[in-house]
Amino acid sequence: MRRIDFFDTTLRDGEQSAGINLNTAEKLEIARQLERLGASVIEAGFPASSPGDFEAVQRIATTVRNSTVTGLARAVKSDIDTSWDALKGAEQPHLHVFLATSPIHMEYKLKKTPDQVVDIAVEAVKYARSKFPLVQWSAEDAFRSDPAFLVRILNEVIAAGATTVNIPDTVGYASPQEYGALFRFLKENVRGIDRVKLSAHCHDDLGMAVANSIAAIENGADQVEGTINGIGERAGNAALEEIAVALHIRKDFYNLETGIHLNEIKRTSELVSRLTGVMIQPNKAVVGKNAFAHESGIHQDGMLKNPETYEIITPALIGAAKEPLALGKHSGRAAFKDRAITMGFTVSDDQLNEVFAEFKELADKKKEITEDDLFVLFTRQQLEHTDTPIYDLESIQVQYGTNNVPTATVTSSTPEGETVSVATTGAGSVEAIFNTLELLVKGDVHILDYQVSSIGKGRDALGQAVVNLNFNGKQLTGRGIAQDVLEASAKAYLNAINRQLVRQSLETQKELAVETVN
Numbered sequence: 001m002r003r004i005d006f007f008d009t010t011l012r013d014g015e016q017s018a019g020i021n022l023n024t025a026e027k028l029e030i031a032r033q034l035e036r037l038g039a040s041v042i043e044a045g046f047p048a049s050s051p052g053d054f055e056a057v058q059r060i061a062t063t064v065r066n067s068t069v070t071g072l073a074r075a076v077k078s079d080i081d082t083s084w085d086a087l088k089g090a091e092q093p094h095l096h097v098f099l100a101t102s103p104i105h106m107e108y109k110l111k112k113t114p115d116q117v118v119d120i121a122v123e124a125v126k127y128a129r130s131k132f133p134l135v136q137w138s139a140e141d142a143f144r145s146d147p148a149f150l151v152r153i154l155n156e157v158i159a160a161g162a163t164t165v166n167i168p169d170t171v172g173y174a175s176p177q178e179y180g181a182l183f184r185f186l187k188e189n190v191r192g193i194d195r196v197k198l199s200a201h202c203h204d205d206l207g208m209a210v211a212n213s214i215a216a217i218e219n220g221a222d223q224v225e226g227t228i229n230g231i232g233e234r235a236g237n238a239a240l241e242e243i244a245v246a247l248h249i250r251k252d253f254y255n256l257e258t259g260i261h262l263n264e265i266k267r268t269s270e271l272v273s274r275l276t277g278v279m280i281q282p283n284k285a286v287v288g289k290n291a292f293a294h295e296s297g298i299h300q301d302g303m304l305k306n307p308e309t310y311e312i313i314t315p316a317l318i319g320a321a322k323e324p325l326a327l328g329k330h331s332g333r334a335a336f337k338d339r340a341i342t343m344g345f346t347v348s349d350d351q352l353n354e355v356f357a358e359f360k361e362l363a364d365k366k367k368e369i370t371e372d373d374l375f376v377l378f379t380r381q382q383l384e385h386t387d388t389p390i391y392d393l394e395s396i397q398v399q400y401g402t403n404n405v406p407t408a409t410v411t412s413s414t415p416e417g418e419t420v421s422v423a424t425t426g427a428g429s430v431e432a433i434f435n436t437l438e439l440l441v442k443g444d445v446h447i448l449d450y451q452v453s454s455i456g457k458g459r460d461a462l463g464q465a466v467v468n469l470n471f472n473g474k475q476l477t478g479r480g481i482a483q484d485v486l487e488a489s490a491k492a493y494l495n496a497i498n499r500q501l502v503r504q505s506l507e508t509q510k511e512l513a514v515e516t517v518n
């Protein structure tokens, strides 16, 4: 049976969504889960773009073994060299190098003639192949390129040693018929195209990314690229979980296999949503909260008589069937560890002891510990390990009354190692907290977005806050979880600020390392 490879770019194109910033521990956790999901290729980042991306790609390349790990590079020698340093420890070092081929990108962005673009692409692929056994070349904005020019440049990059060629619809402009026709045309006209992998990369600006990816598959693509939950630049990328489930459910029509373990989809989707802070719309295909909810009487009647009347996908297929609650206040370490492993987490004994203590604390406060709560405990544990001095919230007190001015008092340790208490007022409790924290961090902070949600069900569910803010000119997203939403809000704010401190510290370390070498 023909196989379609899944190239996951959640950690690169997905992270390019406005406001998403993942740290290395979060990226590693997502990469491990993508490996379990069965992604053929994981694009872990853009190593030359920042020390943080470099570190994450390097960690993922040396950790993941069952998926190929790649990183993105411009057609520039220094980007390729930096990517090699990040990726050389991988099982099968793979580079993804790109250059735009559409008239508008060549003329206005690159300021190069088509001939120059061909030469730069060929040189970059040859140079990349002198280091990497696997090199994917992407024609950025391929769909808006002249098809004859695409044939010419693809002939050249394949001759230069590209092992995969990718034909992106960078701005989400294609319709399925047109995108499929382009793949058929390239299959029929490019020399050596059957010797390399042919890849599709679609964006969702007109809501057609998944349909376009499937059209490419129908017309000869060997690989599809996309992200979990469809996150990504602007309107996002093709949602990989939707493509995988569509190919499975309509196997009778497509007759293809993918290597994707469908029962890992729900867990992967939740992990990505929680760590990025990007909520999943309730009616989203496959992973939305309502994807399996049958509300109206006629549908419910049909479901009761025969579920197949209205249900084409079962929750169990994507791993969404919930286990009965197994853990509570009286549970011990063995059952707890077993549950962590079943949920797909990799935790050392030290980490386990730490999370177990938090679990016991939570079990004292809550009647029921759900899988959602456990998920929060495990992911939080992965987030908060850093050697960089950061702000650590010790306590928060808020005075609120309908006839009082809300006042917040925060006590926190600072990166300088002091413990300070600050207090001020605001128009509401949350504003009072944010104003107080702004005094604490002594910076220029603008709140761009703020969301609060509950994790799990019931009135004693944990509260999650996501704060998107601008701190001294940098856009950052922070997440906080606590029993109380005000505490969660303060934690989310400080989490965003701490991310910038960790990033700055990585940049300083890199500059010092460069100075030492020089």
Ligand SMILES: CC(=O)SCCNC(=O)CCNC(=O)[C@H](O)C(C)(C)COP(=O)(O)OP(=O)(O)OC[C@H]1O[C@@H](n2cnc3c(N)ncnc32)[C@H](O)[C@@H]1OP(=O)(O)O
Residues within 6 Å of the ligand: 013, 016, 046, 048, 049, 050, 073, 074, 075, 076, 098, 099, 100, 109, 110, 111, 140, 170, 233
């Ligand atoms: C379609 C996509 O998703 S492509 C991936 C997009 N992702 C990102 O851009 C995220 C990471 N990017 C970054 O951190 C920065 O843009 C960097 C570090 C890569 C470069 O930063 P800077 O050196 O400041 O350059 P800046 O971003 O302003 O401009 C990009 C430059 O790269 C050039 N360029 C763009 N694509 C390519 C390419 N594929 N190959 C070679 N050069 C390229 C542009 O023409 C421009 O060159 P110019 O400065 O001579 O005009």
Ligand SMILES: CC(C)C(=O)C(=O)O
Residues within 6 Å of the ligand: 013, 072, 098, 138, 139, 140, 141, 166, 168, 169, 170, 171, 201, 203
């Ligand atoms: C780098 C390429 C593959 C890309 O992200 C795009 O064209 O959208």
